[in-house]
Amino acid sequence: MLQLTATPASALADEPVHIRVTGLPPSQMVTLTASLKDEKGNLFQSRAFYRANEAGQVDVEQDPAFGGDYVGVHPMGLFWSLKPERAFQRLLKKDVMNSPFWVTLDLYDSVCLEDSATVQPRVSQTVQRWFSAPGLQRTQIREGRVRGALFLPPGEGPFPGVIDLFGGIGGLVEFRASLLAAHGFAVLALAYFAYEDLPDQLLEVDLEYFEEAANLLLAHPKIQRPGIGVISVCKGAEIGLAMACYLKQVAAVVCINGPNAVLNVPLRYRDQVVQPILCVVERIQVQVSGAGHLRSCHGDPRDVLNGQSVLPVEKAEGPILFIVGEKDECLDGRAHALQAMEQLRSHGRSSGRMLVYPGAGHLLEPPYSPLCYASRSPGLARPLLWGGDPAAHAAAQEHAWGEIQKFFWQHLLPTRSKL
Structure with missing residues (x-):
């Protein structure tokens, strides 16, 4: 039969x-x-x-x-x-x-x-x-300026807290947060533009908004203290890295295919403003498919004029895990991560770690998610090329997902003194 x-x-x-x-x-x-x-x-x-x-x-x-x-x-x-x-x-x-x-x-x-x-x-x-497990709770967050969704595993906790940030897609993206929560983390999927009463477009990154979100998460009775983690990709990874640099509440950060510098819009934190490296439109390559290739449009952050835009990663108090797809057609994440690692080393810091995946593209997502080679993004005239070879990208997603969880378990739980 x-x-x-x-x-x-x-x-x-x-x-x-x-x-x-x-x-x-x-x-x-x-x-x-x-x-x-x-x-x-x-x-x-x-x-x-x-x-x-x-x-x-x-x-x-x-x-x-x-x-x-x-x-x-x-x-x-x-x-x-x-x-x-x-x-x-x-x-x-x-x-x-x-x-x-x-x-x-x-x-x-x-x-x-x-x-x-x-x-x-x-x-x-x-x-x-x-994308959710039995007993998982989702709570809509509308407190102060903060907009998002908090996912809590079943049980009393306390659970390691994580903020989840996506990039230029905007809105509220929840699928990674809910899956991480299914594995024992308390995860705040955080929107920061193009959602509810938040700005329609990202014209400036106000780091105090993300600090407010971190404080909100840490104030929750089921969240493990003293610090939280951040998982982030693309523009979100730029913000995640900035959170590591400036916010004491952040204990560990995962940056997936992000820059080590501020790009496109200014970053503000209290009285500090970091001016961005702007995209040079003439450097955007258009593929036969019509998709835009952004990999080279920002130049090298170490150039003299761009140096002021580089994030001070040496100020990060907690460890940083850089995850890089070498076939990323949107950003040269490997070059950015290497620069950040060198910056840490030059200041005597060994808190950076880099995972490099040959064949993987920009949008590294949870295991078994299909490769998105190119897609449309809100507000852009043409689709963007993300890159990646399907089989290699799939293998990278499976391996990275395990490493991300191990990283957060290692660095977000308090060390227990030996008796």
Whole structure:
């Protein structure tokens, strides 16, 4: 009897799924596909070709794909190779608490290159990919100026507190915060523009807003003291690094593909203003696809004129984990991280650590998230190129996610004295 099984059928989005097919004729070629629709109805699809073994089975944990969207043994390849039907779409979970992504797995005879109404799958299976765990609590935050959502694990705590910052997408992005909370952290997904009564555009980074958010988190009775962590990407990583430099409440920071200098808009903290390095529009390269390539548009922060914009990382009291994708087409994150590391060393500090992933792009997200090679960003005339090779990017996401959690567990829990 032909069977397609995927276990577990319901799991967190960062947990692996074991896909097996049994009951096939020996050595038969088959096509496995995955598809899902996001909350706006956008379709994402992937496919891979497999050959059954002599027992008539395909086990994607052991058997190589011979073609399709990837080649070789990739147990979660059907998930991380999902591609949008329409170009420049990014897969983002909006409602993280009440509904999962439903991923449909289909098995077709032989090599099936195109879906067709006339070609029906031999067998199908659906899996649920959740972004919250049982007992997880989400609280909308509207206190003072601070706008966001706080995710608390079940239990009394206290839990290590983390602020989660995204970049130029704006609004409130919650999927990473809710997944981290499912692993035992109390996480504040923080909006800082284009959300509710916050400014529509980011014209200035006011670090006192982020200080207010840090104090709010630390004042919560279930948050572990004395300090919090920050996980951040892109523009958010610039802000996260600035928080490490200027705010005593910040004990550990993860900067994913961010700069070591202030870019595009000024950064203000009390009576200090750091002027930005501006993007040189003439340096933006436009690809055949129409996407903009920003990697070289800001120049080198160490240039004399740009030096005043470099963040004083030597003032950071806690450790900093720089995560870099070498195929990042938006920012030369490796160069920025190396400069920050050198700056720390020149001041006798060893609090920086760098993870470099060859083949990974800009948008490093939780495990098994599909690579977003290019997408549209609010307020920009053309899509932006993020870069990355799908298989290498997927491997980087899986490894980095574990390292991020270990980093926060190590540095956000108080050291217990030995008896």
